Amino acid sequence: MNWQDFHFIRPWWLLMLLPVLAGLARLWWRRASDSAWRGVVSPELLPHLLLEEALRRPRWPLMLVFAGFVLAILAVAGPTWERLPQPVFSNQSSLVIALDLSRSMDARDIKPSRLQSARFKVEDILHLRKEGQTALIAFAGAAFTVSPLTDDARTIISQLPALTTDIMPVQGSNTAGAIRLATELLQQARQPAGQILLVTDGVNLAASVDEARKATDLGYRISVLAVGTEEGAPIPSRQGVIKDAQGNIVVAGLNLEALAEVARAGQGRFARMSLDDTDIRSLDLVAVNQDLTRAGNASDQEIVRWRDFGPWLLLPLLPLAALVFRKGMLILVFVMVMPFPGKTEAGWWTDLWYRPDQQGQQLLQQKKPQQAAQAFRNPGWKASALYRSGEYEQAEKLWSEEQDADSRYNLGNALAREGKLEEAIAAYEEALTMNPELEDAKANRDLLKKILEQQQQQQQQQQQS
Template identity: 45%
Template structure:
C-alpha cells in the first residue's frame, strides 16, 4: 500500500510539471514558453513502478505447486529411557550406576548428528524430561538433576516407561523410531510383553552394572534390605537383557569404561536410519515450491528501461 500511494503521488507530480498555464497569464505564455514544448518521458516512472510491485510480490514468495519431500529425520528419532530405581544407586560401577549412565547419555548426545531425541525417566511411574527435540543441549542441561530421590515412588515399571516412550513418538506423528532403555532390570522380557511394544519401534538396551553386583546405599547411609532384613545385592543379568533386545529388533550393549559402548550404539542408530531411508518407508511432507525467483527476469528487464533513458530506443 505505501508503494501504491508513492506511485500515485509520483504520477500526479509528473503530470503537473511544466503546467505554467496554471500560474501565468495567458497573454504572457508565448513569451515564457518555447514554441516547441519538450515532453519528458514517463516510461522510467512506469517501468520502475511495475518493477517495484513485482519485487514485492517476489519477496512474498508466491507459489502454486507442491512437491512431496521425504522426511528422513523420522527414522532417526530416538527416545532415551533412563531407569531411576534404587538399584541404579549401586556402586559396582564407579561412582555409581546412575552417575555413569548420565555420562553415557551425554556422550551419546554429542554423537547425535541428525534426528530428534527425547528423554524419559521412570521408577514406579514414568515421566517426560524432554519431548522429542533437535536441541540436545536442553537434555544435557537436565542430566545433572536426575537421581533416584526425585521419583515420587520407587519401583521398576519398565513396561510403563516403554509405553510412555511409544506415546511420545505418536504425539509427534511418528509411526516408528528407536528406543534406548538404560537399565539393570533383569525382568525386562516380562515388561516388554506387558507393554505390547509395536514392532515399528525398535528397542535397544544399555545394561548398567556387573554380574557380581553391589549393595544399594541409601541416603541415610544404610543399605537397602529386603523384607527378611537381608541386604539387597543388585546384579546385572546381561543374558536376559541381550535376549530381550534382540527379540525387540534392537541390540544389547553392556556399559563400559571406554567409549566403545556409545560408539556401537551410535553406529547402530545411524545405520538403522539410513536403512529406513533406503527402503523409502519415511513419511512424506508436501512442500510448496516458491516461484518468486522467476519474477526476477521481468524485474531486470523493466529496470533496464529506467536505468538509462533511451537504452532500447
C-alpha cells in the same frame, strides 16, 4: 512483517534509480528556466515568445511519471521480508530413550555412579544423532515422559542434570511400563518405525518380554544398554547405605542374561556401557531404520528462499497510467470492477498475477503435490513435487539432469525409493564430492551401505542353507 528480514532479491536494479533521478532533475530545471523568462521579458512580448499554456502546465504529471518509474524499479528489484520454504528430503528416525531412575542406579560400581554415567551416555547419544527425532522417558516404579519426540536435542540435554532418583514418586524398576509408554509416544507421533532404548541395570523379565514383543509387532524394536557391573555395589542413602529388613547391606548386581533376553524379544541389540562410543555404535542408534521402505521416510526441511512482493507494486501503476494518459481512464474502471481473486484459483486470473512456479508453490503448500508438479516449470521444484506425490521415477529423471549438490542428494533419495541402492549410493557420493558438508547425504549413504551388506549376508546364508 519482520523489518529485520527486509531486503531486495535483485538489489542491482536499484541502480536504475540514478538515471531516473537525473532525468527528473533535468526536466525540473528546464521548467524552471522557462519560468525565468518572465523576469526578463516584457509582459507585452511574453505571449508572442513563449507559449502561455506551457508556462501554466502543472507539475503533478511529471511527479506521477517519476513515481511510476520508481515503483516499477522497486518491483523489479524484488522487495521481500518473508521466507519461502523449498522442500529437501532427509531420513527421519525416531528413538525413545528410557532412563532408569531406580535407587540401584545410585550404586557406584562404575564411577562416579551408574546414574551419572548413564546421563553422560545419553548426552553422547544425542550429540551423535545428526538427524531424526528423540524422546526421553524416566522410570522407576512407574514411567513418566520427560520430553516427547523432538528434533531439538539441546532441550533434552538441558533436562538431564535434573534427573535423579529422588524425584521419582514410586520406586522399583518397571521396564515393562517404560516400554509401553515409549510405544504410545511413537504411535501418538504416527511413526511407522522406531527404536526404544532401555538404559537400565535391571528388568522385570516376564512383563518386559511381553511388552517388547507387542512393540515389535507394531514395527518398533527394543535395545538395551546395561549399566553397572556383575559384582555390583551397595546403594548409598542419606543414612549410609540401603539395608534389607534383616539389616543386611543391599548390593545392586547386574543380571546380564535377563537384560539380553528383553533385547532379543524386542528384536533389538544389547550392549554393556563402555567408556568410549563402541556401545553406542554396536546399538546402531544413529541409523535406526533397517529396511528400505522405512529408510525412505522423508520430512521437509527448508532451504532459505524469499517470497517476491515486487508484482504487487505494479498494481498502483495502473491508476497512475490512467491519470497520466487520460484517455486510459477505462483501465481504472476495469480494475475497480474486477473481482478480487481467491487463493490460487486456476484460470486466467491466476495466470495474470502469478507465474507458473508461484502457482506451483502455493499448490505445494496446500498439500496438492500432483497439481503442483503440473504447474511448476522449474525442474528442481517440479521434481520435488513429483517426489512428494510418489512419482519417484519421474523425479529421478528431472534431478538427473541437474548438476548441483542438492539435486544429486535428492536424486539419491529418489533412487533409494525405487530400490536402486547402488545407484543411490553413487548419487550421494557425487553430492558429497560437490559439498562435503551435506550431513544428510553422509547419513543416507552409510545407511544404504549397511542395508546392502545385510542383503548380501542374507543371500549368502540362504545359499549356504
